[in-house]
Amino acid sequence: MTTKYQRVLLKLSGESLSGGAEFGIDASTLTDVARQIKQVVEMGVGTGIVVGGGNIWRGAVAEAAGMDRVTADHAGMLATVIDALALQDALEREGVTTRTMSAIGIQQVAEPYIRRRAIRHLEKGRAVIFAGGTGNPYMTTDTTAALRAIETKAEVLLMAKNNVDGIYSADPLKDPGAKKFDHLTHLEALNLRLKIMDATALSLCLENKLPIIVFDLQAPRSLERVVLGEPIGTLVSSEA
Numbered sequence: 001m002t003t004k005y006q007r008v009l010l011k012l013s014g015e016s017l018s019g020g021a022e023f024g025i026d027a028s029t030l031t032d033v034a035r036q037i038k039q040v041v042e043m044g045v046g047t048g049i050v051v052g053g054g055n056i057w058r059g060a061v062a063e064a065a066g067m068d069r070v071t072a073d074h075a076g077m078l079a080t081v082i083d084a085l086a087l088q089d090a091l092e093r094e095g096v097t098t099r100t101m102s103a104i105g106i107q108q109v110a111e112p113y114i115r116r117r118a119i120r121h122l123e124k125g126r127a128v129i130f131a132g133g134t135g136n137p138y139m140t141t142d143t144t145a146a147l148r149a150i151e152t153k154a155e156v157l158l159m160a161k162n163n164v165d166g167i168y169s170a171d172p173l174k175d176p177g178a179k180k181f182d183h184l185t186h187l188e189a190l191n192l193r194l195k196i197m198d199a200t201a202l203s204l205c206l207e208n209k210l211p212i213i214v215f216d217l218q219a220p221r222s223l224e225r226v227v228l229g230e231p232i233g234t235l236v237s238s239e240a
Contacts, residue, residue: 045227
């Protein structure tokens with residue numbers, strides 16, 4: 001198969017690994033995600049992955065309860081490492097050679113993030129999981145995904161959602177009249193405040209002309225269809 005993209009960055013929320021539960025990692029969901037990633041890796045697509053940690057730790061909740069924001073964010077970074085290791089194990093059980101790279105020092109379980117090394121792993125056909133966020137507090141994993149996509153020269157940022165097949169004018173799970181967008185520009189997404197990702201991440205994509213595709217990961221063959229260039233989800237790009 002001829003793929004539209006040769007290198008992608010996939011952003012997974014921590015909640016996407018919980019299988020509908022409030023917290024934790026669901027084994028069957030994790031396996032399904034790993035098999036979808038395996039499919040695109042075997043198609044020759046360089047695949048980087050940024051995973052969140054909201055299924056284990058929610059810094060905003062901890063901060064609201066009185067915890068120092070920086071400490072809460074550092075705890076969140078550790079949660080992403082847990083999810084990254086779980087995903088690494090699932091991928092390796094599926095036969096995918098995988099490397100986990102962390103922005104925070106934790107060398108007993110993950111390589112330190114070094115841009116040139118990450119690109120080399122991708123060139124060798126390895127799936128690369130980026131953990132630990134950016135290594136800085138006050139930065140979300142959405143910002144990490146945009147940054148790592150730009151650094152590793154990914155052609156597109158893939159934002160995987162749960163049971164939502166693109167960007168809507170309102171939450172489609174709550175508002176049946178919500179309108180789906182097939183295409184938006186970065187500026188339109190910023191101006192409409194559609195909460196695709198945080199404003200810092202979206203601005204990074206705008207400045208670097210990095211296209212974003214928002215799609216439903218749970219739809220059949222969704223990740224494969226995206227890299228083949230099929231019209232799925234919502235495209236956010238610089239072009240009108």
